[in-house]
Amino acid sequence: MNSPTDVAPQAKTLFEKVWEQHQVVAETPDTPAVLYVDLHLVHEVTSPQAFSLLRSKGLKLRRTDRTLATMDHSTPTDPDEVFGRVPIKVESAALQVKELERNCREFGVELFGLSSKHRGIVHVIGPELGATQPGKTIVCGDSHTATHGAFGALAFGIGTTEVGHVLATQCLLQRRPRTLAIEVSGRLSEGVTAKDLILAIIGQIGVSGGTGHVIEYRGSAIEALSMDERMTICNMSIEAGARAGMIAPDDTTFAYLKGRRFAPQGAAWEQAVARWRALRTDPGAVFDRVVHIDAGEVQPMITYGTHPGMVVPIGATVPDRPGDAAHVKSLAYMGLHAGEPLIGRPVQVVFIGSCTNGRLSDLKLAARLIEGRKLASGVRMLVVPGSQQVKHEAEAIGLAKIFTDAGAQWRESGCSMCLGMNGDLVAKGEYAVSTSNRNFEGRQGAGARTLLASPATAVAAALTGKITDPRRLLAGAQPTAH
Amino acid sequence: MQAIRTIESRTVVLPSTNIDTDQILPARFLTTTTKEGLGRHLFADWRYQADGSPKQDFILNRPEAAGCEVLVAGRNFGCGSSREHAPWGLLDAGFRAIISTEIADIFRNNSLKNGLLPIVVDEAAHAWLLHNPGASVRIDLDACTLTLPTGVVASFPIEGFARYCLLNGIDELGYLLQQADAISRFEQTYDRIHIA
Ligand code: SF4
Numbered sequence: 001m002n003s004p005t006d007v008a009p010q011a012k013t014l015f016e017k018v019w020e021q022h023q024v025v026a027e028t029p030d031t032p033a034v035l036y037v038d039l040h041l042v043h044e045v046t047s048p049q050a051f052s053l054l055r056s057k058g059l060k061l062r063r064t065d066r067t068l069a070t071m072d073h074s075t076p077t078d079p080d081e082v083f084g085r086v087p088i089k090v091e092s093a094a095l096q097v098k099e100l101e102r103n104c105r106e107f108g109v110e111l112f113g114l115s116s117k118h119r120g121i122v123h124v125i126g127p128e129l130g131a132t133q134p135g136k137t138i139v140c141g142d143s144h145t146a147t148h149g150a151f152g153a154l155a156f157g158i159g160t161t162e163v164g165h166v167l168a169t170q171c172l173l174q175r176r177p178r179t180l181a182i183e184v185s186g187r188l189s190e191g192v193t194a195k196d197l198i199l200a201i202i203g204q205i206g207v208s209g210g211t212g213h214v215i216e217y218r219g220s221a222i223e224a225l226s227m228d229e230r231m232t233i234c235n236m237s238i239e240a241g242a243r244a245g246m247i248a249p250d251d252t253t254f255a256y257l258k259g260r261r262f263a264p265q266g267a268a269w270e271q272a273v274a275r276w277r278a279l280r281t282d283p284g285a286v287f288d289r290v291v292h293i294d295a296g297e298v299q300p301m302i303t304y305g306t307h308p309g310m311v312v313p314i315g316a317t318v319p320d321r322p323g324d325a326a327h328v329k330s331l332a333y334m335g336l337h338a339g340e341p342l343i344g345r346p347v348q349v350v351f352i353g354s355c356t357n358g359r360l361s362d363l364k365l366a367a368r369l370i371e372g373r374k375l376a377s378g379v380r381m382l383v384v385p386g387s388q389q390v391k392h393e394a395e396a397i398g399l400a401k402i403f404t405d406a407g408a409q410w411r412e413s414g415c416s417m418c419l420g421m422n423g424d425l426v427a428k429g430e431y432a433v434s435t436s437n438r439n440f441e442g443r444q445g446a447g448a449r450t451l452l453a454s455p456a457t458a459v460a461a462a463l464t465g466k467i468t469d470p471r472r473l474l475a476g477a478q479p480t481a482h
Numbered sequence: 483m484q485a486i487r488t489i490e491s492r493t494v495v496l497p498s499t500n501i502d503t504d505q506i507l508p509a510r511f512l513t514t515t516t517k518e519g520l521g522r523h524l525f526a527d528w529r530y531q532a533d534g535s536p537k538q539d540f541i542l543n544r545p546e547a548a549g550c551e552v553l554v555a556g557r558n559f560g561c562g563s564s565r566e567h568a569p570w571g572l573l574d575a576g577f578r579a580i581i582s583t584e585i586a587d588i589f590r591n592n593s594l595k596n597g598l599l600p601i602v603v604d605e606a607a608h609a610w611l612l613h614n615p616g617a618s619v620r621i622d623l624d625a626c627t628l629t630l631p632t633g634v635v636a637s638f639p640i641e642g643f644a645r646y647c648l649l650n651g652i653d654e655l656g657y658l659l660q661q662a663d664a665i666s667r668f669e670q671t672y673d674r675i676h677i678a
Contacts, residue, residue, distance in 0.1 A: 161596065241561065442527045443509070
């Protein structure tokens with residue numbers, strides 16, 4: 001017989017556990033929850049107005065020990081500019097860099113500045129330094145903050161007003177989002193990457209399919225992924241409209257974090273791991289929605305339109321959606337016609353980098369495929385490591401030389417051509433196969449035509465000058481487009 | 483912040499679906515350290531030629547758009563980047579409300595914090611608005627209603643606390659700062675467990 005004390009505690013999802021641990025004040029019908037923030041990441045583009053707000057109200061920064069800053073979005077990737085041998089070309093970007101330096105000095109924030117060896121894209125350095133940990137709430141004035149959810153953190157992007165709220169109070173006013181489970185069974189096939197999987201997921205649920213939800217990616221295919229791959233998945237949650245994506249922490253997570261600069265050490269490490277092991281969705285916990293995907297069916301994917309949901313397997317033709325004005329407008333921008341194959345289309349630019357695919361394993365994969373080969377004539381290829389640490393590791397193991405020998409440009413780290421704020425641009429009308437996450441009109445430059453894909457597909461395009469199935473390269477065959 | 487109760491205005495219509503914040507305010511204009519003057523760059527790539535001259539056929543450049551405070555847009559407005567420069571730019575250009583059938587989460591939050599009303603209405607009201615650009619509409623934030631010139635009244639959801647703050651001109655930061663004691667109490671227990 002069950003006495004009340006025998007009744008199992010209510011089964012909870014991973015999200016619910018993290019949310020509840022951070023409620024300073026629970027939500028009511030009239031007021032949102034006051035949610036505590038463990039880690040606030042700050043960068044130069046979305047913070048200046050927030051620091052100004054603090055200054056104008058005479059407020060202090062509440063927890064400098066929970067705040068880290070870097071510069072990535074508008075910073076140059078040319079080493080001469082980065083290390084001050086020549087001035088930063090984009091003047092307004094130079095001002096933003098100065099402003100962040102001043103703000104961090106004045107408010108006492110640790111800054112990984114332009115010449116720091118720990119600088120890099122905010123979503124690459126958080127994990128790399130071990131600041132990103134399971135169960136934490138992590139926010140940043142950037143929508144790809146979802147990346148950190150790969151560690152079982154609740155991580156989401158906020159606007160600049162909210163950056164100010166967190167600086168001043170270490171808290172946010174939040175309504176509890178709904179939950180969406182994406183169950184990925186099976187295994188990815190040879191030549192298919194995590195990037196292809198997340199593009200396939202966005203293609204299935206749509207660019208607003210996750211709006212109002214926090215996604216938990218689960219299932220055997222997710223558990224088999226490395227941390228870098230899990231970050232690629234969670235990174236693009238916002239491309240499906242979800243502010244956050246999470247993956248339950250496991251031994252892969254702990255092995256990645258152990259010994260990193262901000263990770264707990266010694267006895268504290270053991271205690272942390274014990275706590276982190278409880279961060280799993282309980283059997284029987286209920287999600288608001290569940291979507292199933294078979295990883296075995298996912299093909300290398302490529303986008304053909306102007307949002308990440310306009311995506312098809314690389315061997316497919318451009319879809320036709322008669323009567324859909326947005327589709328027609330998008331194809332006109334892309335210079336593509338419904339019914340034509342994507343394979344074989346000429347490509348002028350290839351970009352490998354960004355917080356989606358700018359980590360060491362991405363560069364290793366790209367280098368393995370490009371080694372000993374040359375870029376097709378007329379192709380410009382930029383390889384931009386996600387952080388200075390990734391850059392140094394890649395140089396130490398010879399990857400940089402493989403890229404430059406092939407004819408690619410090797411740069412300092414930053415967001416670079418992902419959003420073209422620093423002058424790294426795709427020209428009007430050019431086609432760029434890019435490992436980044438957004439193919440919006442003008443994202444990589446006014447009139448630029450972006451095709452999102454994996455690093456393998458990007459290299460295949462660089463070597464052939466055309467959209468090419470990367471499995472041809474992986475199979476060791478001479479890369480040709482046909 | 484100024485209190486908001488009603489807005490009465492003609493509409494400007496941008497029917498495209500999935501208008502992302504890169505369209506609303508392109509990244510190259512984000513290298514600013516203030517909020518001012520962003521209206522100039524609103525929809526820059528749709529609004530201006532490469533040489534900076536206005537594209538005459540773009541709606542925001544036409545005389546009938548002058549003075550309009552309500553923008554009607556296709557489904558899933560404001561998706562993509564979290565840049566608050568998007569609502570800042572819209573406000574600076576004179577808009578006070580956005581109407582769509584779906585508005586992206588971060589953009590909606592950012593808008594509410596700046597007094598730009600994100601209004602989600604049903605398909606029927608939306609379809610009518612898309613087909614009748616320039617219509618005079620009335621938004622009542624207290625009643626949460628949108629009244630069309632046909633007399634049709636559509637209601638819209640809006641988070642209760644944000645609505646309260648907007649109606650009374652209250653700044654959410656002020657409310658958060660009042661929670662200082664609760665935050666300190668939380669930190670005392672929490673830091674013991676989580677900071678070794
Ligand atoms: S790499 Fe691109 S998506 Fe990632 S933070 Fe930078 S600009 Fe944003």
